[in-house]
Amino acid sequence: MSFKDLPIMQDKKKGVLLFYPYVSKKSGLNVKKKLAGRWLGQGPMVDKFENEFRKKFAKNCSVIATGSGTDSLHLAYILAGLKKGDEVITTIFTCTATNIPMLYMGLKIKFADIEIETMNISVQSVKKLITKKTKAIVCVHYGGLPCDMDELRSIAKKNNIILIEDAAHALGAKYKGKTIGGLSDFSTFSFQAIKHFTTGDGGILTIKNKKLEDKAKRIRWFGIDRKKKQQGIWKNDVHEVGYKYQMTDIAATMGCDSLREFNQIIKHRKKIYKTYLNELSKNKKVKCIHDYDKKKSHGAWLFTISINNKDFVQRKLRDHNIETNQVHFRNDRYSIFKKYVKGKKFPNMDYLENRYLVLPLHHKVTVKDAKYISELVNKYAK
């Protein structure tokens, strides 16, 4: 087997897994109660989850719960008014979910390179890609580390461009003391299995312009005004194409339970994050993905390192039953994006491609585990 082909580690194996879903212990009983009731699909728990999320992360925004982070991104792109042929600048390094909805809409994707220190979208690269046809910039806070928001906002403002934050990794992250979720025109979150907490699958879209809330809710539900329908008004025209992008009450029940535990969730994740940072930043052969910018408070979803002998270290860690991986891959490696990258160069992504490695970081990882993993990385990094 080549170093690159390490299968996913099995749960029963002793060791440290890369990810583990976070589900509140309360959800067993609460979901059971929900299953015995009337509202399984989108009902009162979805409203509750949206309200609680708003209070915690996006006070001045409209908050729309969806079926996934990808649904939220697609909704954001529609609400941003993006149309076929519009140019959108996005990062080369992210989950495909950030960029695939652009293909649904026939948008012209302009991929930007990343910064070596953060793996976030490079502001310099964004600046070079701006044209008269640019309608939006999409940034991803990789691993939970906020992007250079002041700089991106200033580019967006100067060029009258919409800024969309894919904050799937960044729940609880802050920029200049403000929670990610309420800073830009649109921000999106994900609650799929391995995020800070999970609702099975689920997402949130936050919107600065509250006037878009009704439209967002319609497009989330086939284009139908669901409120009117529930009030008994059946003569309800559908004048825009909508989707089935709602969150269910089952998912929202799980979401509400975990949201109440979020302070403990993030506290633990930050403790593990800091342990890695302290142990690994002493070693010059290991670069921790971080720019140590005081404006940014990390959401501690992923801990990523950059090392010259990534495959060797990954293999050695696996020999000690520690699972690591790369998680996301540069999007230009996928055939569906080939059309948008022909002849384009991404030197920072090239540099990092075979160097970055994600270490385990979740509620089951202990400080002792993180110290042991760091010890091994320090021993084998060359």
Ligand SMILES: Cc1ncc(COP(=O)(O)O)c(C=O)c1O
């Ligand atoms: C950066 C990023 N954006 C979007 C998504 C999509 O979220 P979902 O899986 O909830 O659709 C993910 C992960 O799943 C992600 O990592």
